[in-house]
Amino acid sequence: MSFNIITDQILDSIRHIIGDEFVLTGKPEIERYSRDETSGLVFYPEVVVKPCAAVEIAELLKLCNRHLIPITPRGGGTGLSGGALPVMGGLLLSMERFNKIVDIDTANLQATVEAGVITQVLIDACADKGLYYPIDPSSKGSSMIGGNIAHCSGGPRVVKYGGIREYVLNLEMVLPSGKIIWTGANTLKYSSGYNLTQLMIGAEGTLGIITKAVLRLIPLPAFNVLMWASFTCSEDACAAVSAIFRAGVTPSALEFIERPAVELVLQYSSVSFTLHDAAQAFLLIEVDGADMDVILKDADKINNVLESFNCTDVLFADTAAQKEGLWRIRRSINPAIKAGNPVYKKEDTVVPRALLPQLLKGVKHIGHKYGFDSICFGHAGDGNMHVNIIKAGMSDHDWEHKLDDGITEIFKLTVALGGTISGEHGIGLVQKEFMPVKYRPVHFELWQGIKKAFDPNGILNPGKIF
Numbered sequence: 001m002s003f004n005i006i007t008d009q010i011l012d013s014i015r016h017i018i019g020d021e022f023v024l025t026g027k028p029e030i031e032r033y034s035r036d037e038t039s040g041l042v043f044y045p046e047v048v049v050k051p052c053a054a055v056e057i058a059e060l061l062k063l064c065n066r067h068l069i070p071i072t073p074r075g076g077g078t079g080l081s082g083g084a085l086p087v088m089g090g091l092l093l094s095m096e097r098f099n100k101i102v103d104i105d106t107a108n109l110q111a112t113v114e115a116g117v118i119t120q121v122l123i124d125a126c127a128d129k130g131l132y133y134p135i136d137p138s139s140k141g142s143s144m145i146g147g148n149i150a151h152c153s154g155g156p157r158v159v160k161y162g163g164i165r166e167y168v169l170n171l172e173m174v175l176p177s178g179k180i181i182w183t184g185a186n187t188l189k190y191s192s193g194y195n196l197t198q199l200m201i202g203a204e205g206t207l208g209i210i211t212k213a214v215l216r217l218i219p220l221p222a223f224n225v226l227m228w229a230s231f232t233c234s235e236d237a238c239a240a241v242s243a244i245f246r247a248g249v250t251p252s253a254l255e256f257i258e259r260p261a262v263e264l265v266l267q268y269s270s271v272s273f274t275l276h277d278a279a280q281a282f283l284l285i286e287v288d289g290a291d292m293d294v295i296l297k298d299a300d301k302i303n304n305v306l307e308s309f310n311c312t313d314v315l316f317a318d319t320a321a322q323k324e325g326l327w328r329i330r331r332s333i334n335p336a337i338k339a340g341n342p343v344y345k346k347e348d349t350v351v352p353r354a355l356l357p358q359l360l361k362g363v364k365h366i367g368h369k370y371g372f373d374s375i376c377f378g379h380a381g382d383g384n385m386h387v388n389i390i391k392a393g394m395s396d397h398d399w400e401h402k403l404d405d406g407i408t409e410i411f412k413l414t415v416a417l418g419g420t421i422s423g424e425h426g427i428g429l430v431q432k433e434f435m436p437v438k439y440r441p442v443h444f445e446l447w448q449g450i451k452k453a454f455d456p457n458g459i460l461n462p463g464k465i466f
Contacts, residue, residue, distance in 0.1 A: 075147025081428030115146025152202035159381030254381030350423030
């Protein structure tokens with residue numbers, strides 16, 4: 001697809017639609033929109049716009065469709081796959097002014113929110129009413145609801161409460177033609193033709209622009225217990241994960257963390273924690289619910305399982321401050337790895353959770369073969385392992401020319417174990433070259449047909465997914 005540049009005449013039309021104040025063209029103004037949290041990637045748009053209404057986006061899309069101008073939607077810029085980067089230049093559409101919580105319906109346990117609402121803001125607003133929105137990625141303090149939906153984001157509590165697909169009931173979206181539609185209904189059941197709502201989840205802004213979402217809520221759990229379990233062997237820690245579920249307990253969170261990740265957190269953040277010499281891996285386990293007696297019984301079952309997998313120590317967080325401290329370790333891993341390793345790559349694998357030991361062992365073997373190190377952590381309860389590839393002793397030449405072969409081997413292993421190449425980070429720009437590891441030409445034909453039906457001129461987030 002060949003796109004056009006934004007001429008002065010088109011720019012005047014954009015300003016007429018949005019207003020001068022919300023149209024940015026100077027390089028210093030648009031610099032922060034040229035990158036997200038994906039390491040090492042920078043792409044500048046020609047223009048950044050900040051609309052505040054669906055009708056404004058509709059007019060922008062009509063204009064860009066008419067003149068073949070590429071449009072890249074952007075939420076909080078917290079993505080790890082390059083999905084919000086304007087790789088073709090053109091217009092970057094920032095959703096930051098779509099920041100209203102329209103309604104929290106306590107009778108129907110639903111929230112209607114604009115796409116630019118910060119995830120943590122929604123979680124807190126729901127909690128004030130005794131309700132719970134359990135989709136809480138590590139970036140929840142700055143990521144936006146629309147971006148979470150577009151990338152099918154998850155977080156630690158997916159393991160008990162389900163993924164974002166189970167909480168999105170209906171979406172207001174603007175099509176590339178400029179038409180504004182609602183994709184479904186504000187109901188818990190939906191059996192009325194193709195489910196456009198589900199199609200938009202994980203579509204990474206390639207089919208339409210999400211402007212509002214109706215989200216399902218649940219009652220806020222009254223109590224929780226948090227445990228930090230230490231192991232001398234990472235594979236033992238991974239093996240314990242599946243056994244916890246087989247013992248009849250479903251934790252509300254179950255996170256795996258390798259020792260080097262904690263070491264980097266202690267080095268590059270203000271977190272204070274005593275790290276014992278023998279501990280090489282950790283499980284952060286949360287159990288929640290409405291009855292403290294039941295929670296404590298489940299915690300005791302978990303403790304028995306951990307002992308059978310050579311767990312050396314279990315710390316129970318007694319206070320809210322201790323709980324927050326342990327969660328801060330987990331949430332600080334991504335920025336700490338980035339601070340300590342300016343050259344690294346992050347991969348987002350997911351396998352059936354009982355196969356996590358094989359995945360971890362294979363990742364380490366592949367790293368040894370190619371000469372890179374890896375720091376692994378993630379949502380072990382649902383089999384989602386984040387593999388952070390560290391350059392270590394790899395030469396610059398090998399990093400540039402052989403690393404993709406190593407990543408391909410990791411993904412082939414993941415697929416062989418029944419998994420796939422992204423659990424919650426999306427495909428975006430950086431993962432699309434690996435899609436053939438998992439998917440066949442027929443998949444690409446179907447996806448391209450869907451893309452053509454929604455966006456025949458290919459203006460929406462071009463260069464992403466496939």
